[in-house]
Amino acid sequence: MKARVEVMLKAGVLDPQGEAVRAALGSLGFAGVNGVRQGKVIELDLAETDAASAEATVRQMCEKLLANTVIESYRISLS
Amino acid sequence: MKARVEVMLKAGVLDPQGEAVRAALGSLGFAGVNGVRQGKVIELDLAETDAASAEATVRQMCEKLLANTVIESYRISLS
Numbered sequence: 001m002k003a004r005v006e007v008m009l010k011a012g013v014l015d016p017q018g019e020a021v022r023a024a025l026g027s028l029g030f031a032g033v034n035g036v037r038q039g040k041v042i043e044l045d046l047a048e049t050d051a052a053s054a055e056a057t058v059r060q061m062c063e064k065l066l067a068n069t070v071i072e073s074y075r076i077s078l079s
Numbered sequence: 080m081k082a083r084v085e086v087m088l089k090a091g092v093l094d095p096q097g098e099a100v101r102a103a104l105g106s107l108g109f110a111g112v113n114g115v116r117q118g119k120v121i122e123l124d125l126a127e128t129d130a131a132s133a134e135a136t137v138r139q140m141c142e143k144l145l146a147n148t149v150i151e152s153y154r155i156s157l158s
Contacts, residue, residue, distance in 0.1 A: 008120070008122070018121075021144070021145070024144055025140060028143055030140055031126075032125055032126030032127055033125060034126055035124035036121060036123055037122045038122075039120045039121075039122070040118070040119065041085055042097075042100060042117050043097075043115065043116045044112060045115070046111055046113065047112075057109065061107075064107055065104060065107060066100070
């Protein structure tokens, strides 16, 4: 089954990548952009077919590798 | 209004970042990971309040800056 993990910096954590995008959009003439946050999306193709067990595995992957839980939050969705 | 843009490499384009994640998951003992693709998610906070016009603007942003449409596809969602 397929799993999607979205990793974003937590609110309050400085996001220089997002800031750079915001500045670049401004210099391209796009006005009215109040804020930009940039994160990662990771799509996993898993051999596991049971949803509950796949979600538990993906949660472990996030805690151990995919997200830095000190500064990042993650969201898992399965399909 | 808020817009989310998801930028992924097109199918068939080599994804070394995703491959690195797959290898790292394997070396951490996670078996059964058939494939990993990594992309970007960009959250925009826009002053625009009209959904149609916001989507048109965000589409322009994607074409001009956020995605490299030769190798990447993007998906826009508004909320």
